[in-house]
Amino acid sequence: MSEEAFRLLIVDDEPNIRSGLAKGLKREVDELDTAADADEAIAKFAATDYQLAIVDVRLNCNITGIELVRQMLSQRPQTTVIVITAHGTVETAVDAMRAGAFDFIAKPLDLNLVRQQVAKARAHHLLQSENSRLRSELAGAGEISGIIGGSAAMQSVYHQIRQVASTEATVMIQGESGTGKELIARAVHDLSDRSAGPFIAVNLGAMPETLLESELFGHEKGSFSGASRQKPGCFEQAAGGTLFLDEVTEMSAKSQVDLLRVLESQQFTRVGGESVLTADARIVSATNRSVATLIEEGTFREDLYYRLNVIPIEVPSLRQRGDDIPLLVEHFLRLFCDRHRRSQKTLDRDAMTMMAQARWPGNVRQLRNVIERMVVTHTGDTITAADLPRELSVASTGVSPTNQSLAEAVEACERSIISAALAECNCHREKTAQRLGVSIRTLHYKMGRYGLH
The missing domain is CATH 3.40.50.2300 (Response regulator)
Known part of the structure; x- marks a missing residue:
């Protein structure tokens, strides 16, 4: 320029x-x-x-x-x-x-x-x-449901959203954790003929199987211990609108069968009930895992995949849309300065360069977290490269700074990996520990040591 x-x-x-x-x-x-x-x-x-x-x-x-x-x-x-x-x-x-x-x-x-x-x-x-x-x-960039990004990769996503929104086809959104899959799902809903109806989102990965059936299909009063009243499920709540099933590949085998049955028949019953209800919700699902691999491993039904994946949308990682990083930084700076009642802050050129070169394993969610942290903790109006979190420097260069000892470099790398894993798992500690292959006790110790709370 x-x-x-x-x-x-x-x-x-x-x-x-x-x-x-x-x-x-x-x-x-x-x-x-x-x-x-x-x-x-x-x-x-x-x-x-x-x-x-x-x-x-x-x-x-x-x-x-x-x-x-x-x-x-x-x-x-x-x-x-x-x-x-x-x-x-x-x-x-x-x-x-x-x-x-x-x-x-x-x-x-x-x-x-x-x-x-x-x-x-x-x-x-x-x-x-x-x-x-x-x-x-x-x-001009966030022209679809608040999505920020004008890169070629995102323009392709916008084109897919516009193509599919006006149809009733089921959509499967795939992409790494933190890329904004729910925003894409909301955009599909907002541009559809169902936009006046509800948008109901449910995270299937965060729900035990014993509760999932009731959450999706509802239950009758007295159908199980603690069911003190009738409760409509997500399919009923989303009638006339869109039901977004996030982390759909985390469902158990039984839950997959139940969902497939509803998708095929467009009918369901509440837990403990006899009345057959009609499912009138458009289904949009999302996953951050390779469905092909899961099918090969036998943990996800191929027939369910074909029902869900009529229209696939692949969301690019932040690494694939680096041109959008300045736009995202500016957006989150304004958002969090207003939210936390701070004076408007800016990043100098060196800081912006470091942000653009960072690997961002946690994608937009991680970038958002970093910007909010800087807005809350930084006292000046201009954020420099020296003010940014240490793991960004390590991630952008791939090696530790020359003035670090080996122990310091290892700690910086470990902190970066744990921080990224937390972002990918939505700060769910048990999932993060499983992702990293450590015990929950070890994760708590490491988080305390590196100030990751």
């Missing part, structure tokens, strides 16, 4: 100051103008888009430099203004900042200091421009 011209306006009633600054700063900017008073400054400011203005507080005219700053910023708020004065008091500095000044420099001027401030202002402007560009892209 090419950088736009960076223009500077110097406003000072002393000719020597104007010429000295103009000569000393001409290499720091692309274009430079000067003004001897407020009237000249206002006229030039109205005619030219200046990214930076250096304004003296005391001008030999009817308004002060502070008032000039207010007028400039009311006309063009994105301009950065640096105030200079020979009367450097705390009160003057406070007035300048209240008027919207970016910084305050006292005379006699140190040209090197001024150059540093100009460079700082230029970097600030560049960051603002980049954030503005990202917001513009963000406004």
